[in-house]
Every structure is written in C-alpha cells, then in structure tokens.
Amino acid sequence: MTAEQDRVRWNGRYRQRTPSFTPHPLVAHAAEAGLPPGPVLELACGPSGSALTLAAGGRAVTAVDVSDVALEQLRTEAERRGLAARLTCVRADAGAALSAHAGPWAMVLATLFWDAGVFTAAAGAVAPGGLLAWEALRAPDEPSRDVPHPYRVPHGQPARLLPDRFTVAWQAAGETTTRLLARARF
Numbered sequence: 616m617t618a619e620q621d622r623v624r625w626n627g628r629y630r631q632r633t634p635s636f637t638p639h640p641l642v643a644h645a646a647e648a649g650l651p652p653g654p655v656l657e658l659a660c661g662p663s664g665s666a667l668t669l670a671a672g673g674r675a676v677t678a679v680d681v682s683d684v685a686l687e688q689l690r691t692e693a694e695r696r697g698l699a700a701r702l703t704c705v706r707a708d709a710g711a712a713l714s715a716h717a718g719p720w721a722m723v724l725a726t727l728f729w730d731a732g733v734f735t736a737a738a739g740a741v742a743p744g745g746l747l748a749w750e751a752l753r754a755p756d757e758p759s760r761d762v763p764h765p766y767r768v769p770h771g772q773p774a775r776l777l778p779d780r781f782t783v784a785w786q787a788a789g790e791t792t793t794r795l796l797a798r799a800r801f
C-alpha cells in the first residue's frame with residue numbers, strides 16, 4: 616500500500632472516531648528508565664496522547680503521520696492545552712520523515728506501527744544515551760506461508776534488528792502486540 620493509500624484509509628477512520636488522547640504506556644516506561652534531555656520524534660503518531668504528554672513535560676516533540684486528519688486533531692488539542700509551541704506536526708511517510716528529520720533524537724517512539732526499514736532507520740536517528748520505544752502488532756512466532764503479516768512482527772524480532780550500539784532495556788509480549796524499549800550506548 617502506498618503512503619497516499621494509507622493517508623486516505625486512515626483519514627476515513629479518524630474522521631469517524633473521537634480521539635482519546637491517552638498517552639501510550641511506553642511513555643511512562645521511558646520516563647522511568649530515564650530519558651536524556653532533547654527532542655522526541657514520534658512516528659505514525661495518530662492523534663497522539665503520547666506527544667501531548669511529552670510536550671506537557673517540556674519536550675519539543677515532532678509528530679509524523681500520513682493522515683492530515685489525525686494531525687489536525689492533534690494540533691487542535693495541543694492548541695487547546697497551550698502546548699502548540701512545543702509540537703511540530705509533519706504530514707509525511709515515516710521513512711521519508713526520517714530522512715528529512717535525521718535527529719539525533721532523545722527518543723524515537725512508534726506505537727501500533729511496523730515497517731522493518733523504518734525501525735532500522737529510526738534506531739539510527741537515536742542520540743547516544745537515547746531511547747527507541749516501539750510497539751507493533753504481533754505476528755505468530757512460527758511464520759505461516761498462507762497468511763502473510765506485512766504489518767506485524769514476531770515478538771523478539773525488533774530486538775534482533777537493533778544495531779550493536781543498543782541494549783534492550785525492556786521488552787514484553789502482549790496477546791496482540793510486542794513492545795520494546797532500547798537504549799543507545801553513549
């Protein structure tokens with residue numbers, strides 16, 4: 616699916632929903648683990664409560680999504696909360712955004728999104744001492760030839776794709792998702 620097809624599909628979904636703006640639990644995990652100073656990049660953000668929470672905590676946040684509807688919902692809520700000055704919304708494909716906004720970032724965050732190439736590029740954009748925080752839909756551990764899972768990844772696979780300079784701070788498999796928090800060495 617192209618980024619334009621994704622944009623149309625996700626715009627349709629977001630128009631039908633009222634956003635909850637609930638921050639993702641990975642944001643609290645990252646705060647507990649220790650987040651170095653500096654800006655944060657969130658990829659495939661949707662109308663993100665995580666971006667709002669990070670901005671409310673004083674972070675400069677760049678939030679990327681292909682959906683202009685999601686970004687408008689996020690921007691409107693950031694203005695309502697007086698956080699707009701700390702939030703930059705970028706409508707772009709996540710991979711393209713990483714080329715244009717290479718960092719380094721104190722944290723790169725993505726939730727409910729998977730693209731192995733984007734994951735690897737995101738790891739490369741994390742500052743020394745910074746965090747990569749990721750949640751993806753979980754694929755079966757035993758790959759099936761009959762049912763391809765282009766947007767899913769088996770638990771453990773993201774950690775195996777990390778460059779050598781990362782250590783896994785925490786990872787967990789849920790029923791439907793896999794989560795990872797990894798830190799780049801200084």
Ligand SMILES: C[S@@+](CC[C@H](N)C(=O)[O-])C[C@H]1O[C@@H](n2cnc3c(N)ncnc32)[C@H](O)[C@@H]1O
Nearest residue numbers: 621625659660661680681682707708709726727
């Ligand atoms: C399942 S939603 C997750 C949204 C949010 N991160 C969350 O956890 O609720 C997937 C998001 O990825 C965005 N998306 C899909 N393809 C994308 C791409 N190639 N680049 C950037 N964002 C993309 C969609 O617009 C949508 O907001």
